[in-house]
Amino acid sequence: MVYYKEGASGPKIIKLQEALKSKGFSPAHVDGEFGLGTEAAVIAFQNSEGLLADGIVGPATLSALNETDETVEITVLVVSKMFPHTNIGHIKENLPYVLKALEDDSLHYKAMILMALSTIRAEAESFMPISEGRSRYNTSPNAHPFDLYDNRRDLGNQGEPDGAQYKGRGFIQLTGRSNYQVHGKAIEMGNQLIDIPDLANKSDIAAKLLSSFLKNKENRIKEALLDNDLKRARRYVNGGSHGLDRFSDAFRIGERLIVS
Numbered sequence: 297m298v299y300y301k302e303g304a305s306g307p308k309i310i311k312l313q314e315a316l317k318s319k320g321f322s323p324a325h326v327d328g329e330f331g332l333g334t335e336a337a338v339i340a341f342q343n344s345e346g347l348l349a350d351g352i353v354g355p356a357t358l359s360a361l362n363e364t365d366e367t368v369e370i371t372v373l374v375v376s377k378m379f380p381h382t383n384i385g386h387i388k389e390n391l392p393y394v395l396k397a398l399e400d401d402s403l404h405y406k407a408m409i410l411m412a413l414s415t416i417r418a419e420a421e422s423f424m425p426i427s428e429g430r431s432r433y434n435t436s437p438n439a440h441p442f443d444l445y446d447n448r449r450d451l452g453n454q455g456e457p458d459g460a461q462y463k464g465r466g467f468i469q470l471t472g473r474s475n476y477q478v479h480g481k482a483i484e485m486g487n488q489l490i491d492i493p494d495l496a497n498k499s500d501i502a503a504k505l506l507s508s509f510l511k512n513k514e515n516r517i518k519e520a521l522l523d524n525d526l527k528r529a530r531r532y533v534n535g536g537s538h539g540l541d542r543f544s545d546a547f548r549i550g551e552r553l554i555v556s
Contacts, residue, residue, distance in 0.1 A: 300353040304330040312353060315361040316341060348515040350522075355405030356514065368406050370395060374553045378546040379417055386423040393503035394467070401507045403514065407521050410550045411529060412506055417546035418530070418539030419469045425502035428464030428471070448472065462493055466502035468509050468533065475509075482508040509533070 300312060310328040317323065321341045324333030335351040342349040345360045375391055376384050398404045398412055420426045428434070434442050445451065445459030451472025453459060464471040470479060473490070480489030483504040488495060495501050510517065513532045520529035526544050527537060 300330060301351065302330050302332070302335050309334070312361070313337075319361065346515075348518050354518070355407070356402070356518065359402045359405070368404065368409060368554060370409060370554065374550070375413060377553060378413055378549045379421065379423060382421060382423050390423050390425075390467075390499050390503070393499050394506065397500075397503040397507035398510075400504075401511045403507060403511060406554055407518065408510060408514065410547050410554065411517055411521070412510060413550060414543045414546040415506065415510070415530075415533055416467045418534070418543040419464075420467050421542060425466045425497040425499055426469075427497060428469055434459070434463070445472070451475070452477070465493065465496035467506045468502075470496055470505050470509065479505050479508045479512075482512075 300309065305328050307328065309330050310326060312330075313323040313326040313328075313334055316334070316337045317326065319341060321337040321344075322333075323337040325331075338353055338357065339349045339351045341347075341361070342351075342357060345357075347356055347360060370391070372384065372388050372391060375387050376382070379387060394412060394416070395404065395409075398409060403409070403412070416423060428442075430441050434444050436443055440456070440460070442459035442463050443456070445463065446453055446456045448459070451458075451462070452474025453462065453472055458473055462471065462473045462476050470476060476489040476493055476496070477487070480487065483501070485495070485501070496505060510533070516532050517529050520526075520532065526547055527540060530537065530540050530543050
């Protein structure tokens, strides 16, 4: 994975400085030296774009500058090694939807591809969009399914039947009325997901919802991954540590095998 920061030098830094200048963020000198002036320009640009303003130029910043410096090749064979218990046919069928959604959201760089695939391993290891099953965490004894979700205000639920209506679905297990509404609109479906929540289990829509959710948390996830803190990165998606073992296993395998 390519990162440029203070102290770097060479022709690629000249290209970076020229790109910053063209966007209206002067690095003071276009000299191929990543000094304090270039760092300040990078931070200002990152703030302008809503990126993590760390002064480090990684894939997200390069993408925002319309500069491509990382080519990531993802193959079914590599992904199958990240999913050792999964039918390879499911990977062949659904991987293109996932990669297309990430590319459309400018998340097609190694860290976020690994994040997306590892999240699928934790949430839907079959590499097929699925619906959440009943468990003691969502259904109380002798009650209707998902009653413990019905009145979850943190999920935007408004009482029965919202628990069952907006249970977890898809590659990321999107859960709760609020998430269905926010991310449905983010992928330009308007209120269709509110009206027909089962659409979240269609492969193309499930992939877009996964990407939308990760895009919304991109900066925080990137910070966690830069700190090599997979537990924190996982928590930004799941809210806890459920599936952390599968998530971490997939991430580490992909980290070794995916070349950028």
